[in-house]
């Protein structure tokens with residue numbers, strides 16, 4: 176598959192966004208929070224993402240190292256995207272929140288987030304090279320509204 180453009184939202188629709196990414200790079204994760212959330216990760220650079228609406232409805236949960244920013248909709252509780260600990264200079268979009276994806280047709284590989292420190296040193300599907308970007312500052316929400324993708 177190749178990069179495609181998708182629109183997505185939380186459940187109540189306050190938070191809407193557009194993203195450009197390749198679903199072949201998407202992964203599940205077996206760590207404590209992703210298991211409970213059922214998050215399917217599509218990690219993209221900030222220029223491949225634009226928050227269209229709902230900036231003021233976003234709440235943020237963080238724990239442990241507090242690098243990851245687990246954004247969620249304060250109205251409906253969905254987690255449509257967040258800033259991942261592995262790549263705080265990127266945006267991790269929940270494939271479950273994209274419009275019109277027939278998820279039953281996909282099989283996503285699992286990232287071994289339960290042993291995060293070891294797993295992140297290996298080859299991961301969302302990076303071309305092994306250079307870790309995890310020392311970057313997390314992308315602030317305000318930056319996500321910048322128009323980086325051309326609207327149709």
Ligand SMILES: [Zn+2]
Nearest residue numbers: 185187248251
């Ligand atoms: Zn919502």
